[in-house]
Amino acid sequence: MLNEAIILAGGFGTRLQSVVNDVPKPMAPVNQEPFLNYIFDYLKFFKIEHVVLSTGYLSEKIMEYFGSEFQEIKISYTKEIEPLGTGGGIRLAMEKCASENVLVLNGDSFFDVDLQVYDKQHRDKQADCSLALRKVEDAARYGTIESGPDNSIASFKEKDGHEKPGLINGGVYILNRKLFLEKTEAGKAFSIEKDFYENRIKELKIYGYEYDGYFIDIGIPEDYQKAQTDFKMFKYKNN
Secondary structure, three states, rough: OOEEEEEOOOOOHHHHHOOOHHHHHHOEEEEEEEEEHHHHHHHHOOOOOOOOOOOOHEEEEEEHHHHOEEOHHHHHHEEEOOHHHHHHHHHHHHHOOOOOOOEEEEEEEEEEEOHHHHHHHHHOOOOOOOEEEEOOOOOOOOEEEOOOHHHHEEEEEEEOOOOOOOEEEEEEEEHHHHHHHHHHHOOOOOHHHHHHHHHHOOOOOEEEEEEEEEEEEEEHHHHHHHHHHHHHHHOOOOO
């Protein structure tokens, strides 16, 4: 069972600056508490024991708030001195993990995935990487994904700005730690989506599983405001 997670919490939050500009985006207050709190509630429910927070911009705000333990979950930190991209940030954090498989999440979005089911799917396939996928009515903000047979991922499509339904990468991954460290270079900036998944789609066992759980990305002001209402009844609170 999964017991370690990496949360990417180093973004600048450029599109949210008009609303939140004094804390990193994952620390943006939702009903008077940081958005990250809700992610910790979710991880606690699924019995995650250790989280590595991958930080950068205003990292001290995150460290001061969460310390070395939160919600009975042990916390480690990495800090990017120079931006490393999603892939480089994950790799740096992966060095502080010890499990065979590690969960990876974005600190500015929430996708309600049943981690027990997801972990079983990943293990049953003996996957190198698994992605949680979500069908959305308007995929204009996101790149889309085409699934092949047997939940394998056939291709990644660039975002094209057209409003249409599509299957998107929900930003919740399970990665084989040993393989990821072997196949990537320490200290190098890279995108996990473009430079790892897409470049190695024929080489690695990459699978995608579609879930229909609640999904929100607070990266734009409209969705940040929506979270203020939606999270009043957050189902993982105080578990």
